[in-house]
Amino acid sequence: MINIKKILVSSAFTISAMAFGQGTFASSNYPQSYENQNSNKDVVSADKLLSAKELVDIKLNSMMNDPVLRNANWGFVVYDPKTMKVISSYNENTSLVPASTTKLLTTETAMNLLGEQFRWITQLEYSGSINEDGVLDGNLYIVGSGDPSLGTNKGGAYTYREIVSDFISAISKKGINKVNGDIIIQTAVFKANKTQTLPENVVWLENGNYYLPVGTTYEINPENEKLIAKKGNPFSANKNFYYISPYIGQMVYADKFEGKYLTTKLPDAPAYLANSLRATLLKSAIPVTGKVVTKMTDIEPEKREVITNYQSPTLAEIVFYTNQHSDNALAEATLRMVGFQKFGDQTLESGRKAVMDHLQKVAFETQGLNYYDGSGLSRSNVVTPISQVKFLSHLMNEKYYRTFFNSLPIGGQTGTLKKTFSNVGNGQIFAKTGTLNKVKTLAGYMKTNSGKTLVFSLLINNYAGSVDQVKSRMEQILEPALSL
Missing domain, CATH: 3.40.710.10 (DD-peptidase/beta-lactamase superfamily)
Structure with a gap:
């Protein structure tokens, strides 16, 4: 802890000695600019003597x-x-x-x-068999691992378009020109689609259009979350509380909170990636007879083979x-x-x-x-x-x-x-x-x-x-x- 008293006393003696030795006693009869000029010199000199x-x-x-x-x-x-x-x-x-x-x-x-070199991996797999005509009688699987950067460009991550392009290229190299089945989303990490309560006092009412961590405010009492607005309501004599949606960025003045709870989803399975893959396959003249299906758990998994995988940037x-x-x-x-x-x-x-x-x-x-x-x-x-x-x-x-x-x-x-x-x-x-x-x-x-x-x-x-x-x-x- 700092010993301010000791330092200030020592500094006072130092400055007093300097003032005495140099004859810089200020008088109220001197112009203000003169007093400031000498005072600044003393401070600079004192700084040189202080550690x-x-x-x-x-x-x-x-x-x-x-x-x-x-x-x-x-x-x-x-x-x-x-x-x-x-x-x-x-x-x-x-x-x-x-x-x-x-x-x-x-x-x-x-x-x-x-x-340092840890990576999240998203795999493209298939079940069933590929016949001589290039028809896959089985399903495509996208197996996620909770990659938070997937499709975002963050840290050098690929966009969804880039990942889909690589997946389609790998599907073609595998000789598949038709999928007689579904595109199934599965994840090795998120075994259940749990929605958790956000931490108490999270600033979800404080930052307009700033993203939340995953979870919900359902069980949070807004009375414990309110903040006094920086600028008061011009139509009210009393201070009111304001609430902001993290998405619409609109401020609302109120005496009490009457809004709804907010929820953000877990980055569990890459559904957007799967739907983009299906749409792009169809545009590329590779028909998919089935639809996109989510399976969080699979009690009796099909035998599958890996086509390719996408790796996130390193940790x-x-x-x-x-x-x-x-x-x-x-x-x-x-x-x-x-x-x-x-x-x-x-x-x-x-x-x-x-x-x-x-x-x-x-x-x-x-x-x-x-x-x-x-x-x-x-x-x-x-x-x-x-x-x-x-x-x-x-x-x-x-x-x-x-x-x-x-x-x-x-x-x-x-x-x-x-x-x-x-x-x-x-x-x-x-x-x-x-x-x-x-x-x-x-x-x-x-x-x-x-x-x-x-x-x-x-x-x-x-x-x-x-x-x-x-x-x-x-x-x-x-x-x-x-x-x-």
């Missing part, structure tokens, strides 16, 4: 009374991974909402348990896209795959258990942690700044550290940090961002001016003012740390 750590601590102290942060709940730690010591901190053990810095835990766990590429773009859908699907690989179950609960087991294995300080979802959308997630920096420091010893490090946005250059740290810190901050209403967070690594790598966590909740104002304060807090 980088003292400057960091002084900046933290000044931020405690800043209008944007004065009434906020916030914490900060800058940590040296070599000495394993805290350099400077404020509220380091306070549990705070981490927003999308939660993805650090999700993506790192996935890389640890699945490996390393998926993690890169997830962290650069803060993609909630990819993070949530990755969490479920971790749960499936560890426990054979794709539920949110299995994913959470897999992550928590991993964190305990790597000695993560779970006191003060509540890991509630994979993306950080839920306000029920909390973490302490000190646990984040120790986790990121431990990660530096893992064989996949360089891949993980490269997935983080770079200040002033890439991803969600492209428009932050444009001047000071440009190319020196490598971190995951997090943003919710009145929550702004940043956690990762910094390359100091002397070439050292330090780890930091800066979590700010319930700040005043705008997002741009709090981002400016975050830059000011980190700026002196670059000289450590």
